[in-house]
Each structure stands twice: as structure tokens, then as C-alpha cells.
Amino acid sequence: MTENISNEAQEKKSVSFIEQKVINDLAEGKNGGRMQTRFPPEPNGYLHIGHAKAIAIDFGLAKKYGGQCNLRFDDTNPQKEDTEYVNAIEQDIRWLGFEWANIYYASDYFQQLWDFAVWLIKQGRAYVDEQSAEEIAKQKGTTTSPGTNSPFRDRPVGENLRLFEFMNSGKCEPGTLVLRAKIDMAHPNMLFRDPLIYRVLNIPHWRTGSQWNAYPMYDFTHGQSDYLEGVTHSWCTLEFVEHRPLYDLFVTWMKEWAMDIGNSNIDNYSERLQSSILNLQSSTYQGPRQTEFNKLNLNYTLMSKRNLLALVKNGFVSGWDDPRMPTICAFRRRGYSPESIVNFIDKIGYTTYDALNDFALLESAVRDDLNQRATRVAAVVNPVKLIITNYPEGQVEELTAVNNPERPEDGTHTIEFSRELWIERDDFQTVAEKKFMRLAPGKEVRLKNAYIIKCNEEGDHPYDIDAEGNVTCIYATYDPETRSGMPGADRKIKGKTLHWLSCGHCLPAEVRMYERLWQVENPRDELARLQGEGLSAIEAMQRMMNPDSLHVLTNCFVEKFVRDMPALSYLQFQRIGYFNVDTDSTPEHLVFNKTVGLKAR
RNA sequence: UGGGAUAUGGUGUAAUGGUAACACAACAGGUUUUGGUUCUGUUUUUCCUGGUUCGAAUCCGGGUAUCCCAACCA
Numbered sequence: 001m002t003e004n005i006s007n008e009a010q011e012k013k014s015v016s017f018i019e020q021k022v023i024n025d026l027a028e029g030k031n032g033g034r035m036q037t038r039f040p041p042e043p044n045g046y047l048h049i050g051h052a053k054a055i056a057i058d059f060g061l062a063k064k065y066g067g068q069c070n071l072r073f074d075d076t077n078p079q080k081e082d083t084e085y086v087n088a089i090e091q092d093i094r095w096l097g098f099e100w101a102n103i104y105y106a107s108d109y110f111q112q113l114w115d116f117a118v119w120l121i122k123q124g125r126a127y128v129d130e131q132s133a134e135e136i137a138k139q140k141g142t143t144t145s146p147g148t149n150s151p152f153r154d155r156p157v158g159e160n161l162r163l164f165e166f167m168n169s170g171k172c173e174p175g176t177l178v179l180r181a182k183i184d185m186a187h188p189n190m191l192f193r194d195p196l197i198y199r200v201l202n203i204p205h206w207r208t209g210s211q212w213n214a215y216p217m218y219d220f221t222h223g224q225s226d227y228l229e230g231v232t233h234s235w236c237t238l239e240f241v242e243h244r245p246l247y248d249l250f251v252t253w254m255k256e257w258a259m260d261i262g263n264s265n266i267d268n269y270s271e272r273l274q275s276s277i278l279n280l281q282s283s284t285y286q287g288p289r290q291t292e293f294n295k296l297n298l299n300y301t302l303m304s305k306r307n308l309l310a311l312v313k314n315g316f317v318s319g320w321d322d323p324r325m326p327t328i329c330a331f332r333r334r335g336y337s338p339e340s341i342v343n344f345i346d347k348i349g350y351t352t353y354d355a356l357n358d359f360a361l362l363e364s365a366v367r368d369d370l371n372q373r374a375t376r377v378a379a380v381v382n383p384v385k386l387i388i389t390n391y392p393e394g395q396v397e398e399l400t401a402v403n404n405p406e407r408p409e410d411g412t413h414t415i416e417f418s419r420e421l422w423i424e425r426d427d428f429q430t431v432a433e434k435k436f437m438r439l440a441p442g443k444e445v446r447l448k449n450a451y452i453i454k455c456n457e458e459g460d461h462p463y464d465i466d467a468e469g470n471v472t473c474i475y476a477t478y479d480p481e482t483r484s485g486m487p488g489a490d491r492k493i494k495g496k497t498l499h500w501l502s503c504g505h506c507l508p509a510e511v512r513m514y515e516r517l518w519q520v521e522n523p524r525d526e527l528a529r530l531q532g533e534g535l536s537a538i539e540a541m542q543r544m545m546n547p548d549s550l551h552v553l554t555n556c557f558v559e560k561f562v563r564d565m566p567a568l569s570y571l572q573f574q575r576i577g578y579f580n581v582d583t584d585s586t587p588e589h590l591v592f593n594k595t596v597g598l599k600a601r
Numbered sequence: 602u603g604g605g606a607u608a609u610g611g612u613g614u615a616a617u618g619g620u621a622a623c624a625c626a627a628c629a630g631g632u633u634u635u636g637g638u639u640c641u642g643u644u645u646u647u648c649c650u651g652g653u654u655c656g657a658a659u660c661c662g663g664g665u666a667u668c669c670c671a672a673c674c675a
Contacts (some may be wrong), residue, residue, distance in 0.1 A: 042674085044675080074675065080674075142671055144603045144604090188603055188604040188605090200673080217675090221675095241606060241669075242604080305675095352607065353607055353608070356613090358626070360612080365625095367637090371637080437636075438636095447634090574637085598636085598638095600636065
């Protein structure tokens, strides 16, 4: 089976270095030919498109190679985490089209991690430090100079055990005691300079309540959690490269611990964790291997959760799902399909280069997908009246409009035509520019699905203007022989085909047009630069922000056909762009979001 | 005054010592009742420098540039 899969994969033109490793590992029969991954978000914010890149590989490769992928919430910091985020994360993963085998929590392992830490203390490999954060930082040294040992580094084991117990008692003041691993204060890798592995937080945890007061830190949790779960491939982003040796060290120590305790002293563990411990002792499971890939960085986009939270908290956007945000829920609300996001991720690939991807590639992916699935309708977002002077007053015709020319099986719908119409203001010029092929005095155009019309000649009252010189009404005549479907409709004309709506047969609508939130191409670097100049994050963000990122058009019209379409329906407003029904929309007050414009418009 | 990582058209990504290619972007043209789609074509590439080799994007030496690391965050 393994062989078939790897052959199949190798037939493809190329796979990422990550996938190649999987293929090799399976071919070598590592971990008994078993493959397991995990997606480990911290529930302290909403998922963004960068997470989609991790999701696509964690879930995608597990599925492709017959492995399992679990969702594990990395919930070791109760002061930042909340159950609100847990639900949103689960929803977003499912929306993207992925499903986990199990849901786990790092907090599931608090007891095992505690027991392991106690064992390390007994081994003389961990100690309680009672210095302040400032003192500890000072002793850490710098990237170019070694650190110095804490005066508490050689505290006797008994005292360490007593103090560690006290850290968890609820009586210990946060910040006064920490547990540190005893490694090497002169190590060139700063993470090895006696890293803090437990700190005190007297905050109830959203899952474990007030059971714990001493909480393990990331480096003391992540690798061990992977190990306890039986993960074989632990993928993460590039900033964790220097954590890998520490990850490996703790995993190695944990294996020693598991071998040392044997199958005694684990009776009070859950059944799953008892068998986890036994799994660590087996020779089949070689343990997890961490591999890092480049995180998604998009131009004109700020990705970090911290800053996204700041945008929401300061009211710069309407919420996590404001369609200008790079969050999954925002892309969903804006009309992106999950397929388009996954296709985009697939196109940019996984490497170890710190890339800045072009947002245009994402837009190309969404246009490509929506071209296949969006229902075509007419919408006039900037209306001006057009009167067909030779069309009988009171007459109404029902014409046929194709729902999607890319998919004839989607059928057609009807659209009413009458003497008074709305067309786009942009589609008329009083004096046509050189390459303008739309309506102007004396010019002919075709009205989509309807007739060829001709604007009145100059001198024959082609349009009205108001006091400011704005066109208020355009006058034209139609050629009755040219209705779509008639032989006369084949007549070739110079003008383009315009979309339109019958004034008496359309609905008012609100249309929200979005532009990029950031004016600078690389907000991540620019933010760092401005903060380096002494600006606060908020000030820096205000300076980088595009003041015109949202235009709400309230004077728009759409076909009646869309009135009862459910929220998030994919639409194309013909000749304008892809739009969707906003979650705020009701049949009485229709609201649409611009997903992305048509190319070259 | 350290350690770790990276460098291929404008942007990404492939080529695993043997013809530098694909997508996006840009430009030109054909088709088109969406200035969309589609089709055809064009422009633009191996950071620098030495070496090994019949042959180097790939291997080696020396530079240069960029990113990450001194949170009781993950």
C-alpha cells in the first residue's frame, strides 16, 4: 500500500520537500509505516489565511497518505485564550473542507507534564528560580555574549520539589517563582540558556478551571504533546527552526522518563494516556520529527494575530469577519470559496524561503473558481436613467438571461424589459473618448439579452443635464428587429454590450466595495520599521492604513432574481465583478459584498 | 561579538551534475451578446566571485544581501 502511494506521488511533476520526506519515511517503513500529523492552534484569535497554509498541509497530506490528523488546541496560556475562539476555529477548518480524526488539548497533558517535570527535578535537570523576570533576563546574556548562572541553579532536590509544589498551590504570587531546565547558560542558542518551563498564573483555565496554577510553557509542551499523541510529522513555520533542538531534547528526556516509570505510577492516567505512555516505550514509534516551512506572507496584508486583534479592538474594522481582514471568516463573508483558498495555497507551495506572495495570485485563484460557479446577474451600482423613446409606454417584455455561460446546465432566468431603464453612469459619455466603445450621442450599443439601441444624435436631445452639468437622463431608440434570439440580433455593431435594469422591475440594494486595507506593500516590515522609529503599533498602523478601503454604495439596483438568495451565495454582477450576498442582507434590505473585480476593470 | 536559515524573470514555484521551465503579472492579437472567459503569441530569469567537472542553478571555498533568535507568548 505504501509503495503504491509513493509511486503515485512520484508520478506527479513535483512535490514539496515536506511531502517528499513523507514519501521517503513511508518507503523506509518508519514508525511502522504509520503517519500522523496535528494542527495545533492556540485558541486566542481567529484563523487567518496563513493558518490555511498549515491546515492544508497538516490535514491534506495526512489524508493523501492514509494517515490521521488531529486538531489540538495549544491551550497553555489561560490569560489569552477563550472558548469563543475554539468554536470559530473548528468552523473555519470545516469550511475549508477538512476534518480531524480527534480533538485534543494540550491541557489534556498537564498531569503528565507535571509528573515529567517532577522527575526532571529529581534527576537534577530542573530547578526553581526565585529571581525577578528582570534579573533572569539580565543573566541570560545576549546573542553575542554568554549568560551567567542563577544563584539558585544548584538548589537541593528536596527544596526544588517543595517549591514546585508551592508554585501550583494557588498561594504562590505569580512572577515570584519559575521552574527552569538546567542546560547551559553559555549556549549559542539562546533557548538553551536554562529555559523557563513552568510559570505561575493564578487564572482559571477555560478547561481545567482552578485545578492548576503552574502552567507549562510552549517549549515544554509542544514536543511532548506531539510525542504523547503519537505524532510522526510535526510541521510548523520557519521561526521555530531554532526551537527544534530543544524540542528534540525534551522528547529524548521524555522517552527516558517513560522508560524509567515503566507501567507503574500511571494507573491514575486516562486510558488513552496510559496507552500513550506504553507507545513511547515501544520501539516501533520513533517519535515526532519537526519540519519547518515558510509562513504565508502576502503583500498589502498584515497577518499577525496580535495586530489583527488590535484592528478589531480599536474599531479600525468592524470585526474579525470584516471583509477587509485576512481571516478565514472574513474571506468567507467576502465571497471567497474554500476551494479558491486551497487552490491558492497549492500554487504558492511550501519552501524554506521567506517569500512575499502577490495578492494578485490569490485573486486569480478566486476568479478562476468563481468563473465556474457564480450566477450571472445584472446589477447597476452607479445608475443613470435611460429612456427608449420609441418603446411603447406601459409595455413590458420578459427576456431570457443565462445563469452561467460556463455551465449551461445551470439554466436561465427571466428579466423584464421596459421603456425606462437604469444603466451605469460609466457606460455613457457626452463626448466619446478615443477608445470608448459604449454609449454616446449617435452611437449604437447592444443591451445584454435585449435590443440594439442608438443614442439620439447630437442636436436631437440625446441627454438631460442638471445645474452642475451632471447627466440626469439619456434618450435612445431601439431597433425592434434585434431582440436576442431574432435573426436581426446577429447584426454586428461597433459598440459593446451593456447591462441594464428595468426601472419598474428591479430592487434597490446596498453594495459594499472594498479596496486594500494597507497602502504599503509589506506592512509587516513597515510596521517594524515605524515602531523602530518610536511609533506605537497603533500609530504605525494608522499611518499605513488606506483611508479609502471601504465604499458603501447605497443607491444601487439589482435584478429581482436575487432577492431570496441565501447569504454567501456566489454571484457575478456582469461586467463589474464577483459579489456575494452579505450576512447582513435581508429581502427587504439587500446587501452585497464585492469579492473581486473582473480582470482589467 | 554569536548562532540558525535563505538567495532561480516583476512575484511565487520547479528542474535532485546533463536543453533553465510552470503559474501569476505585463504586453500584442484572434473569438465573444460580460472590455469577462477562452485561444495564440511576446517580453523578462539562476546574488557576486573563484574552484571541481566533458558538463554546475545544483558540489566546494570566499564574499554580499535578507529573515529568525536575548517574552514568566505560542
